[in-house]
Amino acid sequence: MKMKCPVCGKLIDYENNPWKPFCSKNCKIIDLWNWLHENYSIKVEEINEKITLEEENNDKDNSLWRSRKNGQ
Ligand SMILES: [Zn+2]
Numbered sequence: 774m775k776m777k778c779p780v781c782g783k784l785i786d787y788e789n790n791p792w793k794p795f796c797s798k799n800c801k802i803i804d805l806w807n808w809l810h811e812n813y814s815i816k817v818e819e820i821n822e823k824i825t826l827e828e829e830n831n832d833k834d835n836s837l838w839r840s841r842k843n844g845q
Contacts, residue, residue: 780804 774787778796780803785796795801 775784776787776794777783778785778794778800780795780800783796785793787793790796792798792801795804
């Protein structure tokens with residue numbers, strides 16, 4: 774059975790995989806780190822909100838480019 778690593782998206786064998794559902798020890802650590810980050814750092818959430826607002830502004834700037842891309 775094949776499945777995708779939830780961290781990097783790599784296809785991996787589910788059986789005989791000591792790090793499942795991840796592809797490797799690295800991805801398991803990354804996922805744990807992300808989880809800890811999300812749960813224990815309020816500052817990161819504030820930064821993410823700022824990034825989201827900036828992305829929305831960028832979307833408006835890129836609207837011409839986007840409509841061109843969709844038209845193809
Ligand atoms: Zn992975």
